[in-house]
Amino acid sequence: MAYNSADIAAFKNVWVFCEQRQGKMMPTTFELISEGRKLADELGVELCGILLGDDVDGIAAELGGYGADRVYVYNSPLLKNYTTDAYTKVIVDAVEEFKPEIMIYGASHIGRDLAPRCAARLHTGLCADCTHLDVDLNGYIEFLRTGSNVDVDNTNFETKMFDVNTNLKMTRPAFGGHLMATIVCPRFRPAMATVRPGVMKRRPFDEEGVKKVEIVHPDFELTEADIKTEVVEVVKAAKKLVDLIGAEYIVSVGRGIAKDVDGGIALAEELAEVLGGVVGASRAVVDAGWMTADHQVGQTGKTVHPKVYIALGISGAIQHKAGMQESEYIIAINKDENAPMFEIANYGIVGDLFKVVPLLIQSIKDAKAEA
Amino acid sequence: MILDKKHAMQQKLFRQFAETEFTKELQEELDTTGAFNWDIHNKMAKYGFMGVKIPTEYGGAGGDYLSYVIMDEELARQNLVLSIYANTSNSLGGGPLLLAGSEEQKKEYLPPVAKGEKILVFGLTEPGAGSDAGGTTTTAIPTADGEGFVINGRKCFISGAPMADWIIIFAKTDLKQKGSRGISMFIVDMHLPGVSLGADEKKMGIKGYPTSDVVFEDVVVGKECLIGPLNKGFQYAMKTLDGGRLGVAAMSVGVAQCALDEAVKYAKERKQFGRRIADFQGISFMIAEMAADVEAARQMTYHAAILKDANDPEAGVACSKAKFFAAEAANRCAYKAVQIHGGYGYIQEYKVERLYRDARILSIFEGTTQIQQLVIANSLLK
Amino acid sequence: MKIMVTVKQVPDTSGKVAVNEDGTLNRASMQTIINPDDLNAVEEALTLKDEYGCKVVAFTMGPMQAEPMLRELLAMGVDETVLISARQFGGSDTYATSQIIAAAIDTYGIDDDDIIIAGRQAIDGDTAQVGPQIAEKLHLPQVTYAGEVKKEGNTLTIKRMLEDGYMTVKVDTPCMITCIKELNEPRYMNFRGTIECWEKPLTIMDYDALKDHELIDATTIGLKGSPTNIYKSFAPPVKEPGMMLEGSGKETTDKLAHILTGKHII
Secondary structure, three states, X not given: OOOOOOOHHHXXXXXXXXXXXXXXXXXXXXXXXXXXXXXXXXXXXXXXXXXXXXXXXXXXXXXHHXXXXXXXXXXXXXXXXXXXXXXXXXXXXHHHHHOOOEEEEEOXXXXXXXXXXXXXXXXXXXXXXXXXXXXXXXXXHHHHHHHOOOOHHHOOOOOOOOOOOOOOEEEEEEHHHOEEXXXXXXXXXXXXXXXXXXXXXXXXXXXXXXXXXXXXXOOOOOOHHHOOEEEEXXXXXXXXXXXXXOOOEEEEEOXXXXXHHHHHHHHHHHHHHHHXXXXXXXXXXXXXXXXXXXXXXXXXXXXXXXXXXXXEOOOOOHHHHHHHOOOOEEEEEXXXXXXXXXXXXXXXXXXXXXXXXXXXXXXXXXXXXXX | OOOOHHHHHHHHHHHHHHHHHOOHHHHHHHHHHOOOOHHHHHHHHHOOHHHOOOOXXXXXXXXXXXXHHHHHHXXXXXXHHHHHHHHHHHHHHHHHHHHHOOHHHHHHHHHHHHOOOOOEEEEOOEOOEOOOHHHOOOEEEEOOOOOEEEEEEEEEEEEOHHHOOEEEEEEEOOOOOOOOOOEEEEEEEOOOOOEEXXXXXXXXXXXXXXXXXXXXXXXXXXXXXXXXXXXXXXXHHHHHHHHHHHHHHHHHHHHXXXXXXXXXXXXXXXXXXXXXXXXXXXXXXXXXXXXHHHHHHHHHHHHHHHHHHOOOOOHHHHHHHHHHHHHHHHHHHHHHHHHHHHHHHHOOOOHHHHXXXXXHHHHOOOOOHHHHHHHHHHHHHO | OEEEEEEOEEEOOOOOOOEOOOOOEOHHHOOEEEOXXXXXXXXXXXXXXXXXXXXXXXXXXXXXHHHHHHHHHHHHOOOEEEEXXXXXXXXXXXXXXXXXXXXXXXXXXXXXXXXXXXXXXXXXXXXXXXXXHHHHHOOOOEEEEEEEEEEXXXXXXXXXXXXXXXXXXXXXXXXXXXXXXXHOOOOOOOHHHHHHHHHOOEEEEOHHHHOOOOOOOOOOOHHHHOOOEEEEEEOOOOOOOOEEEOOOOHHHHHHHHHHHHHOOOO
């Protein structure tokens, strides 16, 4: 029987596209496997990873440690470097063969190239850049209770259009973070989503899972003729990029450092060092060329949720807030008492960052010495 | 006035360009060094600004007077001197050629000027002949062979002279005729032997567009450099200034608007006695006066432009009225903007300090406020 | 050879955004702009035009109100524009949208040496899906996140940006590229263009113009043909106001440091 993406009953299990680069698993994959485990449990089905590469068996089992039941591994020299054509073909063929009901990808530059292409070929829906996923309706309602302005006790969540209890509810920011939208894909399978790196929490690693996970090598067809692009070289950025996503403490600078850019950045670095954290930046700072783009936090930069986020001279445009408002504690220092950043800050100090930050560094050193 | 789609699009273009390209750093550099900035000149040229009002057959864009005033206004709203960069070729530079030049002259000189490849400036004022341009003492005496002229004299306050490739000048060709008669118009290559520059003037404002005297000592030009009829050049000077006045009116609107923009922004930010100063009537009334001044000046300027585009006989006086009102309005607005800023308005960290100095030229160049009043009064009382 | 560019008119989300009571966006209160990444796509097309003298055609899907945006593109130097507009196309998600735009591009005609360029993503949805999905529907190779494009004959060499570096990719025309803002600096309209753009071609492709194309089917376009639907939309929560510390001296920073250590935050 021909493959039919609308034959919903034929689809089962949750799949995660496990992105690797140069034979190394991308950290986001572990977040996705962790999240996928939750979804699979809510549906009472298996969680499978799909891993493409050249001789990548060695990195497959680790996925079991984060909750994967099975990993489909596709090895081929033609899959060594990512190409849209090769990866799309192998994934589409695999989906047609095994028919997962949910498939998630990391919203990386590769995931966002691959997922739309697969969705279009498989005739199914795709929701980009998700920040929250639910199958279980109660879980979704609880998420809305704290994560939205929706009066959940007086909202009707039922609909005649589809079964709200089994369909994947994919929540994502839209319009630069001004709005959140929950998207469903009720008539086609698999329901596909790309998920923002750094958003989903990694589960504790479980050694038992590594032993239990089943590694499968399905047959597949792929020839050079399938690939219309040629990867000439892959270059890693020479400079070590700052790891904002994994950081516990982030000290970010904004336009407020304008009067002494180097001095402002130096202060932020010193404060970050005292806390054991890293330095981030607002879009204005990156656009002005004061810091490189890998430091950028916000809608067009990275989404972070550190334990503490300290905003120095950042007014708090909504685009910036979209990338950091989930931080556990937010501290704002700004000379403009009306800066919107203060509205979401747990603690705020109105003052010149060039005067306040040196004092704060000293105070933290003192307090740490006492403690 | 509601702009049609075309002019609204042009307004958007000039506004986007000025808001993006006229950076704070560029503006400060111009004001501090006083030097001409070729990069921004070339960029404006690339987008066709130098030829806005020059017809397409002479390499321009074929825009109308309304396009031209919208450009001058929008550029001046960010920076007056950069508005002058784009203005000259469209006004005092290209104007005389368009009015009186032969087809040959127009084809030779206008295209490079419209493209911004060459700079053409206007030399009317002399040490002893300002508003009374009839007092011109520069002379252009026919050579013995009748093939050219020998020019001697001094033109002063020539905006753009240090960068200029050519200059339009007015010189007495018939010494026997009195006043404004016997004056002819010439285009002179600035690189000819005998042409020299005075020192750069140290101006109060509009720094970044150097101004100096131009001295002519036995400069020989061919007769093909005569523009328009011999001995009857003065009327073209006056007509050119009509158009130029319109440009200055438009720049004045831009400067007034800028003063208003800055004042509104500051009045909302600044807090005194626990409130923003915008909440005090003394401040808010000044802002209301500024807003009304800006709007009146704009309407008069656009109206004069539309009359010019329609070749209306009232256009000349309308330009004088617009220039008179808008230039004074710009100065009133700049004064109030500084006043609203208090001490901060008096220091260079705030834009209104420069605005106040820049605005001062508007009621002086291309016919002082008092000359405009004379023109307006004469039109009623003659 | 021609370059086809896809562009979108979007609400300007950089300023104040008004949200209705029901959690939808109050579009009427917002300014519309050309999607910023799409301007980079247009610039890349015009750069290629400057070099090869080829024609540049811009495609957009949207209401008739998108015309002024297309006129601006014509004023920048684009030669022709196509506005894909029909009631039947409304409510399309990315899948359905790419289906329709692909049909329009195919109807216009793709030659062997053509290039299609799109912006990386639109600021209203930030999905980055329509470009690749158009390429899929047209069976063309794609290179997304282009940070540098070089052309030699009918082969393009593209620096495809990754989060941790880049890869250099070669691809033959016809193909689809999506570009990032670092690719170039978009030009302004040209003044002369503001006068000439009103006479340049602006074609409307409505439902009738596309309905016979194989990609256009009631089950694959518009709201009904979209695989995804919006289940709920809402505004993010407003956080409880935090604690503003008095003053900005050492006592204040000491107090903050003690709160942080006291709560074991640091």
